Amino acid sequence: MTQPNDGTVSLDKVVKRFGTNTVLDGVSLDITKGEVVAIIGPSGSGKSTLLRCINGLEKIDGGSILVNGEEIGRRPTPNGRHPYAELKPQELARQRAHIGMVFQSFNLFPSMTVLENVTLAPRTVLGLSAEKARASALEHLGAVAMADFADRYPRTLSGGQQQRVAIARALAMEPSVMLFDEPTSALDPELVGEVIRVLKDLATRGFTMIVVTHEMGFARDVCDRVIFMEGGEIVESGAARGVFTSPINVRTQQFLQRVLER
Amino acid sequence: MPSSTKERPVSTLFSHGSTKSFVPRQQYVFYVLVTIVAILLILSLVTNANYQWATVAQYLLAPSILQGLLVTLWITLVCMVIAVVLGLILAFMGLAQSAYVRGAAEVYIVFFRGTPLLVQLIFWYNISALYPNFGIGIPFGPQFLDIDLNQVITPIGAAIMGLALNEAAYMAEIFRGGLNGLPKGQIEAADALGLSGWTKVRRVVLPQLLPVVVPPTWNQMIGMLKNTSLISVIGASELLYSAQAIYARTYQTIPLLIVVSLWYLAISIILTIVQRRIEKAVKR
Ligand SMILES: Nc1ncnc2c1ncn2[C@@H]1O[C@H](COP(=O)(O)OP(=O)(O)O)[C@@H](O)[C@H]1O
Ligand SMILES: [Mg+2]
Numbered sequence: 001m002t003q004p005n006d007g008t009v010s011l012d013k014v015v016k017r018f019g020t021n022t023v024l025d026g027v028s029l030d031i032t033k034g035e036v037v038a039i040i041g042p043s044g045s046g047k048s049t050l051l052r053c054i055n056g057l058e059k060i061d062g063g064s065i066l067v068n069g070e071e072i073g074r075r076p077t078p079n080g081r082h083p084y085a086e087l088k089p090q091e092l093a094r095q096r097a098h099i100g101m102v103f104q105s106f107n108l109f110p111s112m113t114v115l116e117n118v119t120l121a122p123r124t125v126l127g128l129s130a131e132k133a134r135a136s137a138l139e140h141l142g143a144v145a146m147a148d149f150a151d152r153y154p155r156t157l158s159g160g161q162q163q164r165v166a167i168a169r170a171l172a173m174e175p176s177v178m179l180f181d182e183p184t185s186a187l188d189p190e191l192v193g194e195v196i197r198v199l200k201d202l203a204t205r206g207f208t209m210i211v212v213t214h215e216m217g218f219a220r221d222v223c224d225r226v227i228f229m230e231g232g233e234i235v236e237s238g239a240a241r242g243v244f245t246s247p248i249n250v251r252t253q254q255f256l257q258r259v260l261e262r
Numbered sequence: 263m264p265s266s267t268k269e270r271p272v273s274t275l276f277s278h279g280s281t282k283s284f285v286p287r288q289q290y291v292f293y294v295l296v297t298i299v300a301i302l303l304i305l306s307l308v309t310n311a312n313y314q315w316a317t318v319a320q321y322l323l324a325p326s327i328l329q330g331l332l333v334t335l336w337i338t339l340v341c342m343v344i345a346v347v348l349g350l351i352l353a354f355m356g357l358a359q360s361a362y363v364r365g366a367a368e369v370y371i372v373f374f375r376g377t378p379l380l381v382q383l384i385f386w387y388n389i390s391a392l393y394p395n396f397g398i399g400i401p402f403g404p405q406f407l408d409i410d411l412n413q414v415i416t417p418i419g420a421a422i423m424g425l426a427l428n429e430a431a432y433m434a435e436i437f438r439g440g441l442n443g444l445p446k447g448q449i450e451a452a453d454a455l456g457l458s459g460w461t462k463v464r465r466v467v468l469p470q471l472l473p474v475v476v477p478p479t480w481n482q483m484i485g486m487l488k489n490t491s492l493i494s495v496i497g498a499s500e501l502l503y504s505a506q507a508i509y510a511r512t513y514q515t516i517p518l519l520i521v522v523s524l525w526y527l528a529i530s531i532i533l534t535i536v537q538r539r540i541e542k543a544v545k546r
Contacts, residue, residue, distance in 0.1 A: 057453055090458055097456025107451035111469040120465060121455035166451075173455060 007033040007176040007208035015062030023049045025232040036203045038219035039212045041229035047212040051179045055099040100170030100178040106162040108154040115150040118169045140168040160191030180211040220244045228252045317517035330504030338487045344426035349433025374431035383424035387496040421493035440475040473544040480537045
């Protein structure tokens with residue numbers, strides 16, 4: 001067994017179906033501590049579903065997912081006939097608490113201030129005191145240059161500012177792995193840069209990051225590895241520069257041609 | 263026809279497509295007419311002796327009327343509480359995985375919304391004709407519980423059952439709409455942060471749900487207040503029934519109906535004022 005919170009992610013032949021639609025078709029993937037991975041691919045290829053499976057928002061239909069060496073969503077039992085038991089909702093919640101997730105549409109809680117958004121989970125899930133949660137929240141808000149907005153409500157912030165708060169909210173749980181689902185896709189073009197800067201900064205701080213993105217520049221320049229997905233499968237995976245300059249698979253070539261032309 | 267009524271202010275909607283809104287002269291004619299009608303009404307209220315205002319004043323605070331008012335108020339409250347709880351259960355049943363559970367909720371709602379409340383009330387009052395005894399046990403075997411329904415179904419019992427069961431169907435629809443409208447992203451964000459159970463409900467779900475369901479629920483309560491008058495037909499001694507008991511004796515029908523109306527009006531106005539306050543509060 002690996003150490004807890006060591007920041008590894010390991011997928012083995014993961015299968016996910018919605019009804020008869022197989023959305024993930026045997027996805028295997030190993031990510032080491034501190035690695036920054038970009039996932040690219042056409043819409044509907046299963047990128048979001050992959051992230052949602054990794055933090056247990058979706059139940060998988062086959063294979064296994066290990067984060068920090070701990071299996072997500074189920075645990076082994078001594079019983080030979082039923083080797084696995086599904087985790088209870090509270091146990092699943094505890095697993096998710098250590099996996100940060102940032103959504104395309106920010107999803108800040110509108111009835112709470114920025115500070116309350118960031119302190120809610122540390123206080124209620126990790127059991128931090130109000131003081132400690134506040135100090136830690138201000139620190140994380142500072143890291144995304146949002147500390148001055150602590151008392152504002154989300155609706156008074158720009159999209160870029162909201163997304164930075166959402167990142168601080170995830171960081172405040174001290175996650176070992178950070179998942180980003182198209183974090184800049186809902187932003188006006190002029191606001192993309194400020195969020196990308198925050199992502200770059202996190203990448204240098206040693207977080208394990210999986211970023212679904214259409215920002216090819218970010219994928220190429222910042223990420224250690226780029227994974228191209230299509231039809232629920234990993235079609236190509238390799239060092240960022242390699243995938244962009246000399247993609248091996250013809251489907252990757254076609255996809256890159258389409259998006260880089262724009 | 264106006265090409266687009268959407269963008270035009272309401273005040274111009276009545277001007278039949280002419281670009282001018284109300285001409286001041288037409289407006290004055292309208293005001294004068296309304297004022298004349300109002301004056302005539304007030305004059306008739308004062309001069310028509312058949313209103314018997316003295317009798318109205320005499321009975322407005324009469325003990326039996328106040329007693330009836332009290333019954334009306336507590337039945338309204340009790341029925342709303344039952345309807346909210348039952349409505350929540352039905353709404354969650356409507357979200358269930360199992361088609362049987364969803365179907366059961368659907369049948370309930372169709373049945374109770376699809377038949378008149380008055381018919382339902384009379385039906386419950388006469389349920390003992392259908393089932394003289396209510397028992398729990400094995401068919402043709404031993405009975406564990408045996409209740410004589412003639413004893414249980416009092417006018418008040420049937421009234422509460424009828425009003426609450428009917429209202430639950432409407433409350434279920436309100437809750438169903440609210441739950442369906444919950445932004446999925448908010449729940450996901452809460453899940454992703456590891457929030458669970460009561461924390462998730464209290465901090466994330468309720469702040470989204472309450473602004474949507476509280477105003478219509480309060481509206482239903484005002485409706486319920488007035489619907490309680492229907493239970494007079496099965497002899498439940500609420501406000502209207504108490505008034506009827508008096509005018510059956512004294513034949514002072516109109517003044518007593520005025521007494522009753524004034525009380526319903528007063529409570530409705532109070533509830534409406536509270537509703538405005540609540541709407542402001544939940545809007546944030
Ligand atoms: N909750 C769901 N129910 C049914 N089908 C879904 C659901 N979520 C995603 N899908 C389907 O799974 C496929 C992959 O979706 P998604 O993971 O969102 O792709 P991507 O993020 O790459 O655009 C799509 O065909 C989508 O319609
Ligand atoms: Mg997606």
